[in-house]
Amino acid sequence: MATIAHPVISAASGTNARGLRRDQLRERIALLSLCAPALLLVLVTMLLPIAWLFSLSFTADDGSLSLVHYRRMLEQPSYASIFVMTFKVSLITTGICVAFGYPLAYVLSQLPRRAANLCLIAVMLPFWTSLLVRTYAWLVLLQRQGLINSWGIRLGLWDEPLALVNNLSGTLVGMVHIMLPFLVLPLLGTMRSIDHDYIKAAANLGASPTRAFWSVFFPLSLPGLFAGALIVFIICLGFYVTPAVLGGGKVIMVSNQIASDIELFFNWGAASSLGVLLLALTLAFLYIASRLTRLEHLVGEGSR
Amino acid sequence: MSWLDAPASATQITHGRRFWLYAVAALVLAFLIVPTLIVVPMSFSGAQYLEFPPRQWSLRWYSNFFASASWVQAAATSFKAATLTALVATPLGTMAAYGLAASRFRAARAVHVLLIMPMIVPVILIAVAVFYVYVKAKLNNSLAGLVLAHAMLAVPLVVIVVTSALKTFDANQEMVARSLGASRPRAFILVTLPQIRFAVVSAALLSFLTSFDEVILALFVSGGANSTLTRNMFMALRDQIDPTIAAISTMMIVVTSALFALTQVLGRARNA
Amino acid sequence: MTRAASVPIAVRGVAKSYGKVVALDHVDLDVQSGEFLTLLGPSGSGKTTLLMVLAGFIRPDEGSIRFGTSEVIRLAPHKRDVGMVFQNYALFPHLDVAGNVAFPLKLRGVGAQDIARRVETVLETVKLAGFGARRIHELSGGQKQRVALARAIVFEPRIVLMDEPLSALDRKLRELMQIELRQLHDKLGMTTIYVTHDQREAITMSDRVAVIAGGRVMQVDTPRRIYDRPANRFVAEFVGESTFLGVDIDGDKCSCGGTPIRVAALPEAARSMLLMLRPERVCVADPHRGDECNVLQAQVTDVIYQGDTYLVQGLLRDGARISARGISSATALARVPAVGDMAPFSFAAEDAVLVSDAAA
Numbered sequence: 009m010a011t012i013a014h015p016v017i018s019a020a021s022g023t024n025a026r027g028l029r030r031d032q033l034r035e036r037i038a039l040l041s042l043c044a045p046a047l048l049l050v051l052v053t054m055l056l057p058i059a060w061l062f063s064l065s066f067t068a069d070d071g072s073l074s075l076v077h078y079r080r081m082l083e084q085p086s087y088a089s090i091f092v093m094t095f096k097v098s099l100i101t102t103g104i105c106v107a108f109g110y111p112l113a114y115v116l117s118q119l120p121r122r123a124a125n126l127c128l129i130a131v132m133l134p135f136w137t138s139l140l141v142r143t144y145a146w147l148v149l150l151q152r153q154g155l156i157n158s159w160g161i162r163l164g165l166w167d168e169p170l171a172l173v174n175n176l177s178g179t180l181v182g183m184v185h186i187m188l189p190f191l192v193l194p195l196l197g198t199m200r201s202i203d204h205d206y207i208k209a210a211a212n213l214g215a216s217p218t219r220a221f222w223s224v225f226f227p228l229s230l231p232g233l234f235a236g237a238l239i240v241f242i243i244c245l246g247f248y249v250t251p252a253v254l255g256g257g258k259v260i261m262v263s264n265q266i267a268s269d270i271e272l273f274f275n276w277g278a279a280s281s282l283g284v285l286l287l288a289l290t291l292a293f294l295y296i297a298s299r300l301t302r303l304e305h306l307v308g309e310g311s312r
Numbered sequence: 313m314s315w316l317d318a319p320a321s322a323t324q325i326t327h328g329r330r331f332w333l334y335a336v337a338a339l340v341l342a343f344l345i346v347p348t349l350i351v352v353p354m355s356f357s358g359a360q361y362l363e364f365p366p367r368q369w370s371l372r373w374y375s376n377f378f379a380s381a382s383w384v385q386a387a388a389t390s391f392k393a394a395t396l397t398a399l400v401a402t403p404l405g406t407m408a409a410y411g412l413a414a415s416r417f418r419a420a421r422a423v424h425v426l427l428i429m430p431m432i433v434p435v436i437l438i439a440v441a442v443f444y445v446y447v448k449a450k451l452n453n454s455l456a457g458l459v460l461a462h463a464m465l466a467v468p469l470v471v472i473v474v475t476s477a478l479k480t481f482d483a484n485q486e487m488v489a490r491s492l493g494a495s496r497p498r499a500f501i502l503v504t505l506p507q508i509r510f511a512v513v514s515a516a517l518l519s520f521l522t523s524f525d526e527v528i529l530a531l532f533v534s535g536g537a538n539s540t541l542t543r544n545m546f547m548a549l550r551d552q553i554d555p556t557i558a559a560i561s562t563m564m565i566v567v568t569s570a571l572f573a574l575t576q577v578l579g580r581a582r583n584a
Numbered sequence: 585m586t587r588a589a590s591v592p593i594a595v596r597g598v599a600k601s602y603g604k605v606v607a608l609d610h611v612d613l614d615v616q617s618g619e620f621l622t623l624l625g626p627s628g629s630g631k632t633t634l635l636m637v638l639a640g641f642i643r644p645d646e647g648s649i650r651f652g653t654s655e656v657i658r659l660a661p662h663k664r665d666v667g668m669v670f671q672n673y674a675l676f677p678h679l680d681v682a683g684n685v686a687f688p689l690k691l692r693g694v695g696a697q698d699i700a701r702r703v704e705t706v707l708e709t710v711k712l713a714g715f716g717a718r719r720i721h722e723l724s725g726g727q728k729q730r731v732a733l734a735r736a737i738v739f740e741p742r743i744v745l746m747d748e749p750l751s752a753l754d755r756k757l758r759e760l761m762q763i764e765l766r767q768l769h770d771k772l773g774m775t776t777i778y779v780t781h782d783q784r785e786a787i788t789m790s791d792r793v794a795v796i797a798g799g800r801v802m803q804v805d806t807p808r809r810i811y812d813r814p815a816n817r818f819v820a821e822f823v824g825e826s827t828f829l830g831v832d833i834d835g836d837k838c839s840c841g842g843t844p845i846r847v848a849a850l851p852e853a854a855r856s857m858l859l860m861l862r863p864e865r866v867c868v869a870d871p872h873r874g875d876e877c878n879v880l881q882a883q884v885t886d887v888i889y890q891g892d893t894y895l896v897q898g899l900l901r902d903g904a905r906i907s908a909r910g911i912s913s914a915t916a917l918a919r920v921p922a923v924g925d926m927a928p929f930s931f932a933a934e935d936a937v938l939v940s941d942a943a944a
Contacts, residue, residue, distance in 0.1 A: 023596065023597055023646050023647055023648045024646055024647065024648060024657055025645060025646035027658055028643055028644065028646065028657070028658065029645075031643060031658055032643055035643075036415065036417065036419075039411045039414050039415045040411060040419065040420070040423065041411070042407045042408060042410060042411030043407070043408040043411045043412060043423050043427070045407065045408075046405055046407065046408040046427055046471070047408070047423060049400075049404060049463060049464050049467060050426060050427060050429060050464055050467060051426075052460075053442060053460050053464040054429065054430055054433070054438055054441075054442075054464055055426075055429075056445070057438070057441035057442050058433065058438070058441045060441060060444060060445060061437070061440065061441040061444065064444075108336070108340050108343075109340070111333055111336045111340070112336070112337045112340040112341065114333070114337075115333055115334060115337035116337070130341045130344055130345045131344060132572065133345065133348060133568075133569065134344045134347075134348040136521065136568050136569075136571075136572045137348050137525075137564075137565055137568050137569075138524070138525035138527075138561075138564050138568065139525065139527070140525070140527050140542050140545055140546060140549075141348075141351065141564050141565060142347060142348055144545070144557060144558075145347040145350055145561070146347055147549065147553065148350070148351065148354065148553070149347055149350065151553075155350070185343065185344065185347060188340070188343075189344070207321065211324065217321070217324070217325035245434070246434025246435065246436060246437070247434075248435070248436045249527050249528065249546070252550075253549055253550070263434060266436055266437070266440060267436060267440070270440055270443070270532075276444070279440060280440075283437045283440060283441070286434055286436075287433060287434070290432065291432075294432060482672070482674060484670050484674035485675075485676060487639075487661075487670075487674070488668060488670065488674040488735075489687070490641075490660075490661045490662045491639055491641075491661055491662070491664075491667070491668040491745075492662075492667075492668075492687055492736075492739070493662050493665075493688050493691040493692060493739070494662055494691055495662050496662075498691070499662075502687075503676055506678045507678060
């Protein structure tokens with residue numbers, strides 16, 4: 009075929025191959041070094057301290073390597089009750105969030121964009137407001153002389169002020185309030201991405217509105233629901249502030265125990281072993297989540 | 313035909329038939345927003361205890377706050393720490409997000425996971441571990457130590473926000489800039505950065521808020537002269553309910569809302 | 585604008601694989617100084633990869649690329665002095681038109697007055713005089729493309745690379761821009777490498793066309809030779825319509841289904857060959873031109889009127905299919921055979937092209 013004759017440049021196999029590989033490596037290192045400062049920060053302020061904590065959990069009081077702290081955890085019944093309480097609170101909170109968050113997300117997904125965005129402010133504003141402020145608000149609302157009680161009595165709903173706070177129910181109310189946006193936001197993202205054509209097809213094929221919802225919409229919304237529920241559950245596991253403020257000492261979750269182990273007893277062994285267990289639990293659930301759903305949903309930028 | 317009889321969706325179900333759904337949603341929305349804002353009017357109550365609606369309107373809790381040296385200093389510490397956190401976390405996170413977006417091999421994924429870790433690990437653990445190390449490094453109760461820890465918490469947020477912005481950014485533009493003679497750093501500054509600036513500013517604001525609102529780390533790591541606002545509030549809550557906290561909460565809500573509104577405005581400006 | 589000092593390009597042994605997928609398979613290519621060469625191929629053929637390698641954005645595993653006498657394969661993209669135009673224009677939205685066009689000049693430290701003058705000149709060249717202050721979002725697709733072009737040539741690069749720049753435009757505008765781009769190239773004389781999957785575009789605009797598939801260059805030739813003398817089956821099928829018939833070669837005699845055929849050229853070596861026919865070169869109803877010495881009898885299976893042309897499809901005795909296309913003149917349409925008739929499909933020796941069956 010007609011190619012223009014040029015002085016033949018030797019094209020030995022592997023021309024410049026080594027040099028090109030070196031350039032590739034240099035570029036990769038340069039790009040990753042952009043991440044270096046942030047990585048260093050995370051390494052020094054989080055990974056190393058946690059590794060230290062990790063090693064502490066395996067160190068007995070005399071400094072030797074031992075499993076005494078873990079053994080104590082298994083033997084003492086109080087630890088078991090702490091884990092039971094933690095799971096109880098987490099599961100109930102997740103359940104309530106799902107029960108009430110799903111309808112909210114559904115309605116938001118059906119609203120026209122502008123109205124939906126307006127209502128979203130009502131979801132985002134609490135999300136952004138300091139959780140301490142919100143927990144405090146619940147403390148004020150639920151106290152004996154608080155709003156709910158004084159209005160309940162004024163309206164004649166009950167005679168004696170109810171013990172709404174400094175117990176499990178108060179804690180649950182506070183936790184649901186904090187966790188709802190974590191469920192609603194990813195769920196809404198998934199719902200918004202469900203193609204309306206599916207519902208139209210279902211209706212066209214003869215499904216009643218209820219049937220169309222349960223057989224078409226609901227299954228398609230499950231990934232977002234699952235992702236949201238998992239986030240809520242995992243965050244609940246490690247939660248500290250709300251049970252501390254609203255629990256009145258009666259709701260002791262793992263995080264509260266860790267804190268009091270340090271603050272009151274300086275028992276680093278117990279605290280660290282509890283911490284390691286909490287971390288292991290969190291990572292285990294996250295692993296399950298990653299297998300069952302795409303992690304983008306968790307970070308909230310899922311389906312758009 | 314009233315609105316209730318109008319079809320609500322492709323399945324022709326009417327608004328009337330699913331009104332209960334709207335009611336539930338409205339209740340949940342109210343549940344979310346009322347407690348968030350209820351402290352605001354309560355902070356203006358003149359009585360010794362919090363009541364709603366306040367029988368007397370007064371600014372005594374606000375003047376209480378500004379008169380108290382410890383509260384004002386705590387607020388100053390919180391603002392300082394939050395600003396410094398934003399100044400540290402934003403460039404670090406932005407650089408990392410760019411490096412990750414431009415890299416395309418397996419180590420990059422591992423780095424990404426590592427940078428997101430502070431969001432995944434329960435804060436109580438981080439707080440306790442950092443406390444332990446800070447005691448040894450004599451960084452406890454120092455502003456520098458607090459800022460470092462808060463920056464570590466904020467970096468994942470910055471990485472996520474900037475990564476998301478870089479994904480929607482037209483990578484061809486940076487390529488064109490480089491073909492026209494700009495080296496990678498120059499192309500980033502001249503072309504990419506101006507177009508992701510809204511995301512970067514949002515990330516900075518988020519970092520600020522992360523530090524400003526943070527309780528648990530502050531509880532363990534800040535103290536004495538460098539105690540933060542949230543730490544003092546938490547301690548006050550455990551001891552006795554001082555209505556000054558309502559005033560502080562209101563002011564915090566104002567700061568939060570302002571910053572939140574700012575990011576919304578920025579988000580809209582970006583899409584314009 | 586002055587005629588640029590353009591350079592020839594020599595590509596030798598460029599290879600790039602992504603794991604098991606071979607994107608470029610030891611490509612050799614020569615581009616003459618000032619030539620307009622099109623890389624033509626289907627999606628996934630490697631044409632865009634090759635362009636990106638030339639620009640420096642994809643680093644190959646091995647090979648050599650010379651712009652003139654300098655080896656550039658390890659040179660960073662911003663040092664290669666190439667102008668690039670992308671399919672989606674990639675204009676900087678935060679700068680106005682003048683800002684976009686001035687961008688490469690600012691990077692090179694050109695003085696402000698010079699910049700203003702050169703920007704205005706190049707905008708005139710692309711027929712956008714006075715558009716300097718416009719914002720990017722105010723422009724139409726065609727205008728955006730011209731700005732992208734202006735930006736790519738304002739700094740007088742030695743090479744211009746274009747990656748399917750007209751794909752996003754509608755057909756009429758595309759055909760207009762094809763002519764304009766070609767005229768611009770003739771005026772400025774820069775070595776230009778153009779990537780497209782549209783064979784018509786390639787044939788219209790190029791000095792030479794390089795057909796690429798599977799990471800390999802199938803054939804590099806003038807548009808005429810690519811069309812009339814395709815090297816293999818792939819090129820024949822990709823460019824223009826084609827029919828393939830089995831052919832038996834015995835020494836210097838060829839026959840198709842028993843009928844002796846005179847062909848344009850005999851192959852050098854005895855390989856598995858096919859007879860390629862372009863339907864528009866096969867006559868069935870037109871009055872004989874005289875040079876169709878080859879006649880194959882086939883039974884007409886379809887007669888399709890397609891507006892400006894008509895298509896007659898036939899079935900040969902051995903089961904192979906043959907097509908003839910002609911201009912829809914009144915005479916021709918009157919002479920078109922009916923479905924079911926046996927009709928003579930005739931073609932000239934020059935139009936009987938032997939192509940190799942395998943991909944080269």
